[in-house]
Amino acid sequence: MPVTKFHPYHGQNIRLLHDNMVAYRETSFAHALTFSEKALKPGEIFLVEIEKNELGWSGHMRIGLTQFDPSCKFELPQYALPDLQNMGKSWIFAVTKSHNKVVYSDAGDSDSVDREIHQSVLGDAEVIHTPQGSFSRSLLLPLRKLLSNNYETSVSTSSSDSALPTDIGSRIGIMYRVVGDTAEMRFIINGEDQGPCARNIPHQGGPLYAVVDVYGTTKQVRIIQLYCEGESDGPLQKEKVSPGRKCMKCRTENAILIIRVNDAFCKACFMVYVTHKFRATIGKSKLVRDGEKVLVAYSGGPSSSCLLHLITEGLSERAHKKLRFKPGIIFIDESAVLDNLIEDGGTAKDRIAELMVDVGYPCQTRRLEEAICLDQGGHLSEADLSSLTESYQASVCTSDPASPDDNLNKARVEIKALFSSIKSLTAREDMLNKLRQRLLMEVAHVQGYSKVMTGHCGTRLAVNLLSNISQGRGAHVAMDTAFSDTRYSDVMFVRPIRDFSSKEVAMYNSLHGVESVFLPTLTTKTHEGSSIEHLTEAFVTGLQTDYPSTVSNIMRTGEKLSTEKRDGENSNCALCQGPLDTDVGASSALNAVEFSSLISKKKNGRVDGCGDSATCCGEGDGSCHTQSEGLKKDEVMSVLCYGCRMTTKDMADPTALPEKLFRQISYRIRRSKMKEDIQDFLLDPENS
Amino acid sequence: MPVKCAICDGSAILKRPKTGDALCKNCFYYAFEEEVHKTIIDARLFTHGETVAIGASGGKDSTVLAYVMKELNDRYNYGLDLVLLSVDEGITGYRDDSLETVKRNQMQYDLPLKIVSYEELYGWTMDAIVQQIGLKNNCTFCGVFRRQALDRGAMMLKVNKIVTGHNADDIAETVVMNVLRGDIGRLRRCTAITTGAEGSLPRCKPFKYTYEKEIVMYAYFKKLDYFSTECIYSPNAYRGFARAYIKDVEKIRPSAIIDIIHSGESLSVKTTVKMPVQGNCERCGYISSNAICKACVLLEGLNRGLPRLGIGKTHKERRKIEELSKEGNVNPPQSGAAERQPTSIQTPVLAMESLSLDRRKPDVSKLDF
Numbered sequence A: 001m002p003v004t005k006f007h008p009y010h011g012q013n014i015r016l017l018h019d020n021m022v023a024y025r026e027t028s029f030a031h032a033l034t035f036s037e038k039a040l041k042p043g044e045i046f047l048v049e050i051e052k053n054e055l056g057w058s059g060h061m062r063i064g065l066t067q068f069d070p071s072c073k074f075e076l077p078q079y080a081l082p083d084l085q086n087m088g089k090s091w092i093f094a095v096t097k098s099h100n101k102v103v104y105s106d107a108g109d110s111d112s113v114d115r116e117i118h119q120s121v122l123g124d125a126e127v128i129h130t131p132q133g134s135f136s137r138s139l140l141l142p143l144r145k146l147l148s149n150n151y152e153t154s155v156s157t158s159s160s161d162s163a164l165p166t167d168i169g170s171r172i173g174i175m176y177r178v179v180g181d182t183a184e185m186r187f188i189i190n191g192e193d194q195g196p197c198a199r200n201i202p203h204q205g206g207p208l209y210a211v212v213d214v215y216g217t218t219k220q221v222r223i224i225q226l227y228c229e230g231e232s233d234g235p236l237q238k239e240k241v242s243p244g245r246k247c248m249k250c251r252t253e254n255a256i257l258i259i260r261v262n263d264a265f266c267k268a269c270f271m272v273y274v275t276h277k278f279r280a281t282i283g284k285s286k287l288v289r290d291g292e293k294v295l296v297a298y299s300g301g302p303s304s305s306c307l308l309h310l311i312t313e314g315l316s317e318r319a320h321k322k323l324r325f326k327p328g329i330i331f332i333d334e335s336a337v338l339d340n341l342i343e344d345g346g347t348a349k350d351r352i353a354e355l356m357v358d359v360g361y362p363c364q365t366r367r368l369e370e371a372i373c374l375d376q377g378g379h380l381s382e383a384d385l386s387s388l389t390e391s392y393q394a395s396v397c398t399s400d401p402a403s404p405d406d407n408l409n410k411a412r413v414e415i416k417a418l419f420s421s422i423k424s425l426t427a428r429e430d431m432l433n434k435l436r437q438r439l440l441m442e443v444a445h446v447q448g449y450s451k452v453m454t455g456h457c458g459t460r461l462a463v464n465l466l467s468n469i470s471q472g473r474g475a476h477v478a479m480d481t482a483f484s485d486t487r488y489s490d491v492m493f494v495r496p497i498r499d500f501s502s503k504e505v506a507m508y509n510s511l512h513g514v515e516s517v518f519l520p521t522l523t524t525k526t527h528e529g530s531s532i533e534h535l536t537e538a539f540v541t542g543l544q545t546d547y548p549s550t551v552s553n554i555m556r557t558g559e560k561l562s563t564e565k566r567d568g569e570n571s572n573c574a575l576c577q578g579p580l581d582t583d584v585g586a587s588s589a590l591n592a593v594e595f596s597s598l599i600s601k602k603k604n605g606r607v608d609g610c611g612d613s614a615t616c617c618g619e620g621d622g623s624c625h626t627q628s629e630g631l632k633k634d635e636v637m638s639v640l641c642y643g644c645r646m647t648t649k650d651m652a653d654p655t656a657l658p659e660k661l662f663r664q665i666s667y668r669i670r671r672s673k674m675k676e677d678i679q680d681f682l683l684d685p686e687n688s
Numbered sequence B: 001m002p003v004k005c006a007i008c009d010g011s012a013i014l015k016r017p018k019t020g021d022a023l024c025k026n027c028f029y030y031a032f033e034e035e036v037h038k039t040i041i042d043a044r045l046f047t048h049g050e051t052v053a054i055g056a057s058g059g060k061d062s063t064v065l066a067y068v069m070k071e072l073n074d075r076y077n078y079g080l081d082l083v084l085l086s087v088d089e090g091i092t093g094y095r096d097d098s099l100e101t102v103k104r105n106q107m108q109y110d111l112p113l114k115i116v117s118y119e120e121l122y123g124w125t126m127d128a129i130v131q132q133i134g135l136k137n138n139c140t141f142c143g144v145f146r147r148q149a150l151d152r153g154a155m156m157l158k159v160n161k162i163v164t165g166h167n168a169d170d171i172a173e174t175v176v177m178n179v180l181r182g183d184i185g186r187l188r189r190c191t192a193i194t195t196g197a198e199g200s201l202p203r204c205k206p207f208k209y210t211y212e213k214e215i216v217m218y219a220y221f222k223k224l225d226y227f228s229t230e231c232i233y234s235p236n237a238y239r240g241f242a243r244a245y246i247k248d249v250e251k252i253r254p255s256a257i258i259d260i261i262h263s264g265e266s267l268s269v270k271t272t273v274k275m276p277v278q279g280n281c282e283r284c285g286y287i288s289s290n291a292i293c294k295a296c297v298l299l300e301g302l303n304r305g306l307p308r309l310g311i312g313k314t315h316k317e318r319r320k321i322e323e324l325s326k327e328g329n330v331n332p333p334q335s336g337a338a339e340r341q342p343t344s345i346q347t348p349v350l351a352m353e354s355l356s357l358d359r360r361k362p363d364v365s366k367l368d369f
C-alpha cells in the first residue's frame, strides 16, 4: 500500500505539512475541512493522531465519511457539522471528551431504540487484519500509553487510562464495513471500536472519502500509516524513517529510529527513553544500594556491551542522577568447552580484555573450568584467592593455561571430559549455563560482591523462558527471568535491561558506537534444530517478526509466576540451586515418565543400554555405581531438579560429574540420610 | 540381526517413541495399556459403579480411548458403565464419515452410543454458522460449542463423568500456546487431569501422559479404524505455531512433551495475580468464568444476526448481554431456529445515559468560541 495522505484540496485555513501527512489549521476554528487523498476501501482504517491543540475554542475535531469527491473541487462549507452533513451523502460525527459511543437509532420512535450489541471489528488478536493489510494493535494506541506500559510496574495500572480522546497523542480512526447491501461506519478511538455510528450507507452509490474537520481545539492532526510497505519487523528500521519525519516526543528534531511501526524517535529522545528505562528498572526495584559492590558480567556480546555502556554512562559525572554502586567487570572465557569449534578466539578475547580495561573499572577474566576447580569448602579455595584479586589490568595470569596451577589444568581436562561425555547439545548448553552462573556466583562471593548484573535483554529472557519450559524447568522460569534472582544466599543476580528488546539494544549500540565482540557459542554454525535453546531462539524471534507482541506476552507470563524461594537445605537442586520440583504426587508427569521407562524394560535381567557400556557394573538394573564414592545414579538424581536430571541423563554416566559438583551432591545425600536416621527424634518437622 | 524386545526377548518390531525402547507388538500393548491404567489409578479418576461417557469423535484419540477404556474396565474391573458420546456438528463431509466410524466402533466394542447434533442442541449446524460468519472465526464456535455439546449430551445420558482423548501432545501444545499468549489463567488450568467445577460434569484425560505417536502406533497395530479428524476449519494461529514448535522440540529430545507437561504442573502463580473465578453460566449452567458463558454469548449473536458477537474477549459485549439477560428478554440458547429473528429490546435507561448520541446536529450559532 502506498502512503496514506490528505487530499491537496482542503479548507482555506488548512496548511498541509510533511508531504501531506499532517494537517495544520493556521487560524480561526473553521474552514478546516480535509479529506483523504483516496477513497477508503471497505475495512480500511483511516487513522489520525491529534498532534496539537489550541485552547480557547469549544468543540473538537470532527470525523466521518463523504461521497463528495474532493478532486471535483466542490465548494467547501465552513464546517463538517452541520454544513457538509446537510449537503447529504456525508456521515460526520464530533469527537468528544467522552461518550463517543453512538447508538444508532432509526428515525422516529425514540422510545424503542433497537439497542444492538456490537462486536469490535478489531477482534482480540495483537495483529489486526484488514483487507488492506495487517498491523499491530499497538498502532491504534496513543504513544503515551505505550510508554507508560514500559515505565510502570505491572502492579500499578491506574491513571494511564485517564487521557481523553481529544488530548494530544490521541489516535482516532474511521472506517466502514459492508453489511448486506449497505455499509456501516465505525469510530476507533485509541484502540477501541466504538461500535456502528451510522448505518445504511449506500457505499455502492460512490466512493467514500474520509473527512477530518480540524475544528475547535484540535489544531493539528497527522495521518498514522497503518499500511505502508516494508512493515515487517526487521532488525533495525533506521532506513525506513522518511526524511523530514519528526520525532514523536519532542516533535522538533528529525526522527532516526522507529521504536514501533510509525513511532519514530530522534536520537536524543531515544537516548532519554532508553536511559530512563534502564534507570527506572533499577530504581523501582529498590535493590541496588549506594556504594554496593556489583559484579557486571560481560561476554562481549551486544546486550552485555549495552549494559556496560549504560552503567558507565550512569556512573559518569555528567549523568543526570548519578548511579552510586561500585562495579567490577568479569569476563568468562568458555573456550575450554568450545575448542571443538575453533581455537582462534584469541584476538577476540584480547579485544574483550582491552574493552574491559578501557571502561576503567576493576576487571578480570576467569576461565569456565574454575567453576569445577577443586577446593576445600563449597567455594573457591584460599589458594585461588590470590588469583582472584581484582585488577585494573585485566590480568589473566593465574588462569593462563601455562600457569603452574595444577588444579586449574586438571579442571580444564576434567571439564573437557565432562562436556564430551554429554551426548546432546541441549544438555551441553544447559550445563554450560549452569556452570557459568555458578562461577559468577562464586567469584562474587569470594570477592565480596553482593550483586551480579547480567545483560539479558527481554528477547533473550523470553527465549530462555520458553526453552526452560521445554526442558522441564517450569519451576525455575520465574526466577530465571525476573529482575532479581535470589536463589543464592549471599549473592543476588539482577537483570537491569530485561525490558529492552534486542532491537533497542542494537540501536543503542549503533547510536553510541558501542563495540561488541563476536565469540562463538556451542551452537554457532549448527542448524536450527541442534538444541532446544537454539530452536527456541529461532522460533521466538521468527514469531516476533509477525507478531510483535510475542516477546512481551512471554515475559508477561513470567511476571505472573512466583519467584518465591523455599527454605531448607533439601529444597534446592544440588546442581543449579533452583527450587527442587521433584516432590510431586503420584499423578504427575515425573511419576508417569519414570513409570514409562520402567515398564518397557525387562522386569528382571539386564537393562539394555547398560550392557553395552564399558563402565557397566553388571548390576543390570540401571544403577551402575562403579564410580564416585559408590553413589548410585538414583541417589544422584534424588538431589537434582527435574531439568538437571534431564541434563545428567544425557551424560554417558551421570555419576561421572566433576568431583567438585559431586562433593556437594554427596554431601547433600549424606545429610538427607542422616536426617532420615534421626527423623523420629526431630521435634519440629519444619526444623530441618 | 533382529532387534530383541526389551521386555520379553522376542523379536522387536517397533521403537517406542516415548522411551526409545525396542519392543514387540504385545509388549508395546502391555506397556501402553499399563501406563494408561496407572494414570487412571494414580489420579483416582473413577469410582466403582460410575457411568462414564467417552467423547467419541471418530478420530484416532477417541477411537483408541474407547478401545482401551473398555479393555481396562474389563481387565481391572473398574466397574464402570461406559457409553460412547458423539457430537454431530453438521459439517458437510466431515462428520458424515467420522460418525460412520463411531457407529462401527459402537458395534465392535459393544458400547452404547448417543449422538447429539448441534441442530438439536443449538438450533444451528456448523455449516449454517459458517454461512453466517465466514470461515475466519468458526473455530471459536466449533470449539466452544463442541465442549458444551459433549456436556449437554452427557447430562442427557445422566452420566457421572466424561473422558476425552486429549493426549500429552495436546496438553504440551496448550501449555506452550498459553505461554505465548501470556494467558496465565489457562496456563494454570490446562495441565489438570480432571476439569470441571462444582455443578458441572468432571472431564478426565486418561491419555494425559500418552504420546500421540504411540496412540497412532497402537491403533495401527491393533488395526483400529479411525477417521482422520483435522478440523477442516483453520485452527487458531498460535496453536498452529505451538504445535509446530512441539514437533520440532520432540525431534531434539523425545521426552520434551512430558517435560513441558511437568513444567506446566510445577508453575506456581504469584499470589498477587488475580485469577478468574470459575463459576457457572447463569443461563445454561455450564462452567464459565463469566456470568454468561461463551457459548451463550455466541449463540445470542447468531440468533440476533450479529454472529461476530463474543468472538473477541471484550468484556463489554458480555456485560451488555448480561444486562439484557436480566431484562428477561433474551432467548435462552435452547430456543433454536424458530426464534432467530432479532428481537426488539427496550434500552435500559442507565445504559442509555452512557451512550450519548452525538448525532443531533449542533447549533453552531449557540457555541461560544
Ligand SMILES: [Zn+2]
Residues within 6 Å of the ligand: A247, A248, A249, A250, A251, A252, A253, A265, A266, A267, A268, A269, A270
Ligand atoms: Zn525527539
Ligand SMILES: [Zn+2]
Residues within 6 Å of the ligand: A573, A574, A575, A576, A577, A578, A640, A641, A642, A643, A644, A645
Ligand atoms: Zn537443577
Ligand SMILES: [Zn+2]
Residues within 6 Å of the ligand: B005, B006, B007, B008, B009, B010, B023, B024, B025, B026, B027, B028
Ligand atoms: Zn516383547
Ligand SMILES: [Zn+2]
Residues within 6 Å of the ligand: B281, B282, B283, B284, B285, B286, B292, B293, B294, B295, B296
Ligand atoms: Zn451458558
